[in-house]
Amino acid sequence: MVEKNLTVRSSPHLHSGESTKMIMLDVLIALIPACIAAVWLFGWRAAALIVVCVASCMASEYLSRRVLRRPQTVGDLSAVVTGVLLALNLPSTLPLWQAALGGVVAIVVVKQMFGGLGCNFVNPALVGRIVLMMSFATEMNTFPSPWVDGVTSPTPLAPDAAGAYDLRVLLFGFHGGTIGETCAVVLLLGFAYLLWRRIITPTIPLVFVGTVFVLSWIVDGGVYEATYQILSGGLLLGAIFMATDYVTSPVTPLGKVIFAFGCGALTVLIRHGGALNEGVSFAIVVMNILVPLIEKATYRLPFGQKRGGKHA
């Protein structure tokens, strides 16, 4: 008898070795170009915002878990991702304490109060941003020009700036905006990395951006205008890094398409019809809330089952 120490557990007894932490690390790597560009364009304030937001999110995560007496999860790096994304969604002149507050809202209220990682129904970083926009409207809507201290410039989506920028300017980010949204090139670089590492599928970003492009073309009446729209504001940042958040997007393939189309359509609707210049955050958050319904409606048929057929 040698059985004394045998482990008995359910199959399978092999694992791919992939972990949540590795996925989060890949997302962070994909965000590195955007962070470098943010500091390059907006200077040390951008770096300070990133550091403050990450620190605030990690501290919030750690303390929440401590207080709730739940297993510590700060090591899974998901709070770091939220912190970086929140920072990239803020203008460089935002007071640091306000940025820190955004992190607390994102982690404590949106994530941990609903049960922590995997249980939040809206994107924590986006809600953090929205709360800051509501609370500190002036600070959140002041966008300094890259490289020029003390001078603000309208974002490309402001009514008086519509069409004011050359597309090349938008591509490389030499215009007003939050620290992480202006430089399209680095965001696309991150997108390529996420695809290469198979962290995300291209469905949501492509359908989201594609929808904005097509609808803007119809509404604004030209390819230039449509291209201007997809390179402006937070669209690429949102479509690549926020709308693809696993927790708050559908798992079904068709659901992803519907979700992303909804994000795109709402973005165009808010940009053109609403009082706000930019609508990506709100569009994603609204669609986040619809995810359970979308998933229910788009559930895949099990192997061999015919549509409308009786399930066995």
Added chain:
Amino acid sequence: MGLFSRVRGVKAPHRKNTADRETVKMSVPETVILSMAQHIGPPCKPTVKVGDTVEVGQVVGDSDAFLSAPVHASVSGEVTAITTIVMPSGQPAEAVVIRSDGEQRVHESVVPPTVESYDDFVKAVRDSGLVGLGGAGFPTHVKLQPKNLEEVDTVIVNAAECEPYITADYRECMENSWNIVSGMQTVMEYLDTQRVIIAIEANKPDAIATLTDIAKTVSKPGREVLVHTLPARYPQGAEKVLIAEVTGRKVPPGKLPADVGCVVMNVTSVSVLAWYLKSGMPLVEKRLTIDGSAVKEPKNVLVPLGTPIKDVMAFCGGYKEEPRKILMGGPMMGIALRDDELPILKQNNAILAFAEEELLPAPSACIRCGRCASVCPMSLTPPVLATAYAKEDAKELEKRGIMVCMECGSCAYVCPANRPIVQTMRLAKDLVRKAQKKS
């Protein structure tokens, strides 16, 4: 073979360390424990008493039930006990214990059967004691008597062997190629099908080459023997996956392969059948892959059925280190055993012993990444099912297809949060079964 597999799955490591180890016949064990429940269906009843002298090939257990197969003595000697053992699944089963006299005298009933008709054929298959040797243990004669026999046009011989480590079927292909092909031809003839296809994963090129050669020489118009190369992707060997891959047909939930015109047989089953028709020797021994980090001499061993696992291990040089986990079957679907006293069963194809448990991280929260759903060969969406299970919603579980889950483990293999998905699916299926019984 297409560039892309028709069905999903995972790229599990192959670890076919014993592929080149030729089968060695194990010495006769002191005692064998023959379980009466070595097939799916009602268990057999012992047909011998304590004190009886038995010989190799003699029936020691049988049942009147259609869904059953007889059990034969694998050694000659004396019945010392009729007892109850706990099977790997946790279910109790009756077992006949035989003390070997080491002589391996063959019973008089072991003579080649006379097979002249389909009825003779299925009777012979039943008498051989054959069950699905791929692991399921479904009585082979039942498989060969589908209700819609005339609609069956394809026999598929499953040599995929997609589980990591296991090379028992591969060795069968290499060592008994002619038996396999002759068995295939016999099945094709009596089921009156046009073709029989042997399906093998691409990671076994030698077996593919050998069998292709033989298949070419024996194929004739209207009775074709074909070799189909499968992508080396787990779980190609799962019955429904295999049928879809080879024929493009999908077996609907709750239906059988015969409903889409297919009969699937494991390659070793086919080979053993051919051997039985030639020699009359029923299923009394089985080739097993013995491997794993705790085994001193990994090898392929031909083991008398009912041999306690510890004896097989001793034959393989014993344990290198104290085993921490012993698996009956492969690492993806195998059952973790409580001890090594359990006897070898007909449908076993591997015993793996590991010194250190493969490092499995503790489960963390589901992040809904969807990897489980994207690899599920049955197109299920585990997060949705897990939620329904948490709510004990049997109706929703059934509607979302829980019963087609075959527990292949692809989902849990890729899960970055290392959730116990298969375990949840098992519990969920149980919940549905209980709800069905109630209503």
